[in-house]
Amino acid sequence: MALIIRTRQTGEVSIIDLAGSIKLGDGTTQLRDAIRTAPGEKPQVLLNLAQVDYLDSAGLGELVGSFTSIAGRGGSVKLLHPQKKLTSLLTLTKLYTIFESFNDEAEALASFNGR
Amino acid sequence: MLHSHEHGETIELQQKLARVQSLLEASRQVHSTIRLEEVLDCVLEIAAKELEAEGTFFSASEVLRDVHRTVYGKVPDDWTRWTEADEPPGYASAPLTGSRGEVLTHLVVYRSQPLHLEELDFLEGLALQSALAVGNAQHHARMLEWERVQIDLDAARAIQRSLLPQSTPDIEGYSLAFRSITCYEVGGDYVDMLPLNDGRLMLVLADVAGKGLASALMSMSFRSAFRAIAGTGLPLAEMAARMNTLHWQEGTEARRRYVTSIIGCLDPATNSIEIVNAGHNPAFLCVDGKAPTMIGASGPPLGMLPGRTYEAETYTIEPGTRLLLYTDGLTEVFHKDEEFGEERLMGLVETESGAASAPLLDRIWKTLSEFADSPRQSDDMTALSIIRVRNEGGA
DSSP states (O other): OOOEEEEEEETTEEEEEEEEEEBTTBBHHHHHHHHHTOOSSSOEEEEEEEEEEEEOHHHHHHHHHHHHHHHHTTOEEEEESOOHHHHHHHHHTTOGGGSEEESOHHHHHHHHHTO | OOOHHHHHHHHHHHHHHHHHHHHHHHHHHHTTOOOHHHHHHHHHHHHHHHTTOSEEEEOOOGGGTTOSOOEEEOOOGGGGGOOSSSOOTTEEEEEEEOTTSOEEEEEEEEOSSOOOHHHHHHHHHHHHHHHHHHHHHHHHHHHHHHHHHHHHHHHHHHHHHHTSOSSOOOOTTEEEEEEEEOSSSSOSEEEEEEEOTTSOEEEEEEEESSOSHHHHHHHHHHHHHHHHHHTSOOOHHHHHHHHHHHHHTTOHHHHHTOEEEEEEEEETTTTEEEEEEESOOOEEEEOTTSOOEEEOOSBOOBTSSTTOOOOEEEEEOOTTOEEEEEOHHHHTOEETTEEOHHHHHHHHHHTOOSSOHHHHHHHHHHHHHHHOSOSSOSSOEEEEEEEEOOOTTOO
């Protein structure tokens, strides 16, 4: 399934709802653009991954790449509802610690305000 | 003797026949070449001659991007301003429609005398034939281009295959074997073994994110880095950290093609192996009578994040020990929605007799091909097996 992206703005936080799969040549570029165009000098991005059924190595690269570029601008990227496959991929690759991850949207939003 | 109205009908039929014949002849000519430029030249000439037009041309379009001449005869100076929506007097046109219904271009005729209905029919018929001929010419051009790309890829494949270890080192008491199969012509998996002067063996198994040519390019860059650093005597963890930094410094595109990898150093003198895992699938270490060990990552894949550190672990290799390094192409073979997975793969290593590596790899590949739905591989698949052979008569 191709990636569907919807962006909602809640205060300073851009919530990006993703549905489908994030893989090489199909979803990675869209994800990059969606995160890159998040507003604010220090973009605050929350990726809602509840409906992401598949993520390949290129998708993982995009996720981490977006994280580092936003972090480089002083912003942050956090994850909401990461699915089992992604969680195990992040664990396997020792990348779990770089992302703050939530299973509750309100809690995730509150974490941005706390910064 | 014919009556006059019958005579008129005969003439009309003869004229129709002549037009059909001229269209057939035009069609034959248009289809006599598969070079786009020749097709277009031919069409313009036929249209001008058959319709006794002052000039003919093709409207500006993507199809004509690489074509030099698109005008025949004499057309008014402002011919480039012609549009389908706003056709000035003296012009007539018919669209060339592609196989997906898209308009490729318009065949435009300039003649001060307006075209008759039959002449417009001829123009449309010619445009129809032209569109087919243009389609064939484009297809032919793509075929030629594809052939060139294919030759390039075949050459790249030959290079990549030749850069795999040409033989496995002969180490007394050990059986080593590797296998690497790409899913396209070239791939992003990499396996290498480099004997050191002191008798130790450096080994690496790596997987560049993605597949195909871009990943293959990065894997070759990774190979150079590994080969340069492998003989330096640096601690393994330090090697991984440096390779991480080197790859990261290559920039954004390279970072997307990060490398998950396992670097190892086998010491036959002490029967031990030191291993550092950088974001790669866990290696399996199996010894009879003990629970298998999964050697997981101590840090993220190489080239993904700056300034990362890694840790190496040393494992004792008892007689009969099997160590398998592999890329996720093996565990991610699918049967319907079910992945082959780590457990099944580890099961194959656990139940291996411990006699030799090549039969183990044979068994793994056979099992995977039986498990898979499709004979077509969907990812690169690479594995390296290291077995310490049991002493004769059993140890």
